Amino acid sequence: MTQLLETRGVGKTFGRVTALEQMDLVLSQGEVLGLVGQNGSGKSTLLKIIGGLVQPSSGEMLLHGKPVRLRSQSDATMHGIGMVHQEQSLVPNLTVAENIFLDKPNAAKAHGLYRWNRLFDAAAAQLRKIEIDIDPRATVEDLRFAQRQQVELAKVLAVEDLVSHPPIILFDEPTSVLTPDEIRLLFRQIERLRQTAAIVFVSHRLDEILHISDRAVVMTDGCKVADEPVTALDRESLYRLMVGRQRTIRAPRAVETRPAESLTPRLDVTGLSTGRQVRPATLAVAPGEILGLLGVQSSGAEEFCRALFGAEDDVHGTIRLNGKQISVTSPAAAVQAGIGYLPANRHVEGMLKGRTLVENMALTFGLDYGHRGMIVNRRAERRVASEWITRLRVKTRSADARIDDLSGGNQQKVVLGKWLLSRRLQLLLLDHPTRGLDPGARDDLFAVIRSEAAKGLSVIFIADTIGEVLDLSDRVIVMRDGAMSAEYNLNRGDAPSEEDLVRAMV
C-alpha cells in the first residue's frame, strides 16, 4: 500500500477552544478509513483541514512525502483531494455539467469561453464512469434529491482525472440523508474507488463503518483514541470507544395486556391523502403510543407527517384528535390543535439562527407562560426553558447562548424543547429527528421522548435507520409508494427481522 497523505501533529484552535490536537494520521491507497466520533469530537475539523476548507494552526501535512499547504477547497481539488459534503454543494440554477466542473478547469471552458457541447460531453463521460443516467444538460434544481446526490458524487469523483496520482476522497456523513438503496449505490462506488484511491468515510452509523472500512479511527475531544483494523472491532467496542460509556439497551418489552380498543385513540386518520405522494391512508394512534414510520425517500412517510401538520397542499381525508374532528389547513391550525412537528431540516424550518436558546424554545408556546396569554413573561419562559435544557442534557454554557454556537445534536435538543414546552401538546411528529446526531445525543433525545410518551404524549416518528425504529417504537408501520405495506405491533410480541422490514420497504 502506498502512502498518499500524512498529517503530522496537526492541530486547530478556534480562539481558546481546541478543536483538534496533535493529529497524526496516514492515508494509503487502497484503504477505506472509517472516522467516528461524537459531535464536537474534532472529526469534522480534521476532514475540513484535509479538504482545504480550514487551515491548521499547527503541524504539517505531507502529500506523497512532500509538505503541502492547502489554501482553499479548490486548491485541495487541484491536488486530487475531493470531499463529498453532508449538505449538497451544487448551484441549483446551473446545469449538471457546469456543476461537475464548477471547481475544476476543463478544456471546454478555457479562456473563460464556454464550448457547451464539449462541456456536456465531458460531463457525460464523468457520469458514465460511475454509471449514472442523468442528462448533463438538465438544470440541477429540476432533479430529484437522490439525483442531485449522484451529481454531487460525480462532481467529487471527477478529481480522479485531474491528477496523475491516486486521489483522496473524503465522505462527510454521506449516508445520513440517503435511502438504503442509495446507500448501496454509494457503497458500490466506494468499492470501485477502493482500488485506486484513499478514502475517508465519516458516519454516525457504526454498522456502516464496520461494513465499508478497513481501518477505524475513533476521536474524542479533538484527540485520536483508537486506530485499529475493523476486524479487531465490533459495534459494542466501537460505541464504548466513542461515547466512553456502556450503551443502554432498552429492556425487553413487556407484552401489553390492556386492550387498546377501549381507549379513544389520540389520533384517528381516515383516508388521508396528498396530491401524488400519499394514497388514502387510515390509521389510529393511542395516547402515549410511539408509532414508527419506515420507508425509503419517496415512500410518502414525510409527506404523511407534513400533511398532519398542515404543511402540505392538496390534502384530503379526515383527522380526528381525541375523537374530535379537526381541520388542519396550516401549521398554525395544527399547533392550535396540539400537534407539534420536528422538521427534518432543522436549519431552515426548526430554529431561529442568531437567537438564544430561550428565545428559540419559547418561540411557539412562550405566551402560555405569560399573563392571561397576552403579555410575555420572560422570567417564566426562562425558568421553564432552563428546566428543559437540563432535562434534555443540552451542552451549553448558558441558556442565553446563541443556538448557532451549539453542535447539531444540541441544536436538535433545543428544537425538540420548543415543542415539549407546551402544556397542551397532544401529538408530536418527528421527521428524521436523529439526522446528523451522534449516538450519545440520540440516546438523550430518545430517553426524553420515551418519558414524555409514558406521560401520555403520542408520537409519530420517521426514523433514519431500522435499528432506531425498533429501538424507540411501540408499533411500526412500513410505507411504500405512498401506501402502508406492513404493520408490526412490537408491544404485542411482533418481532420483525431487519429483512422483513426492508422487504416491505422496497
Added chain:
Amino acid sequence: MKLISATVAVRSAREPDGGVAQHLRRWLQSLGPLAVLIVLLLVFEIARHNFLTGGNLAAIAESAAVPVILTTGLSFVILLGAIDLSMEGVMAASSMTLSLLCANDVNGNHWGVWGIAAAIGVGLAFGLVNGVLNTILRMPSLIVTLGTWFIGLGIASILFPAQVPTVRDPWVLGIAAYHIAGLSLIVFVALLLLLLFHLLLHYTHLGRMIFAVGGAEATLVMTGLPVPLFKIAAFVISGLLAGIAGVLLSARLGDGNANIGDGLLFPAVSACVLGGTLLSGGRGGVLQSAIGAVVLEVLNNGLIQIGAGPYVRNIISGAVILLVVAASGLHLRRKLRVVK
C-alpha cells in the same frame, strides 16, 4: 450487486429524469412574455387598423431602443439577486459629461469621440463604485445605488451651466440622425449591445458565474471562486450600459440635460420582471428582459393611439404589469412559503 442495479433500473423507469421534458417546459415558460407581446400587437392592430405598419413599428423600435439597453444592464445586477437603482443619476452625469466635453455652445471643448468615451467612462465608474460598495464594504445594493443615483443627479446639476448646452458634435448628432432602412443608429446600437451581452451571459465563464451567484452564492464562495469579482463586474456592466444610454439620449435630444433619465428606472425594473427575470436572482436573461421592455413600449404606443391620456396610461400599464407577473410567475411562487 445484481439486485441493486435492478432496483435502480426500476426507479429510473418509474421516474424518468425529465431532462427533455424539463427543457421543453422551461422553453415554453420563456416564451410567455413573447406571447404577451404578440397578443398585445394583435389587440392594438384590431383596435386601430394601422397599428402594424412599418412606420409605427419603427417608432416603437426607436422608443424601445434605450429601455432595452437599460434593462440589459440591469438584468445582470438583478440576476445576482441585487438591484441597481442608480441609472437615472448615471444617465444624467453621463449626459452632462458628453455635452460639456464634445463640441457645444457653452465652452470651447472639442473632444469628439473621446467625449463619448469619457461619458461612457463616467457610467462605468459609477458601476464600479456601486459594485465595490456592495461587495467590499458589504452594503446593501438597494441603499448603495439609491445613494449613487442622487450623487449622479447632483453632479449633473452642478455641471449644468447657465444655459442648456446644445451639442454641436457631428459624431454625436450622427448617431441619432443617420438612418439605415428607416431606423436610426440608436436602434442598431441597442441590438448590437443586446446580442453582445446575451453572448456574454451564456457563453462566458463570467456570465455563467453571475447567473450562478443568484442561485447559490455561498456554494460559489466555498468552492473558492472569486465571487466579489463577478458581482462587481455585473454592477460595472449595468453602469456602463446606463452611461451608453445617457449618450444615446443626449444624441437624440441634441443637448445635455440633468433630467434626461427621468422616469426610466421604473419601466426598466418592470421590464426585467415582466420578462421573467426574478428579483431574487438566478433566473432569467437579457433577451427575456428585452422582450419585457418592448412589451411596455408597445403598450404605451398602443394606448396613445387609442387615445388614452397619460394618467390612464399609467393606470393601465401598472395593471398590465401586475397581471402579467401574477399569471406568469404563479407556478414559481406557489412553491414559496415566504414572500417578502
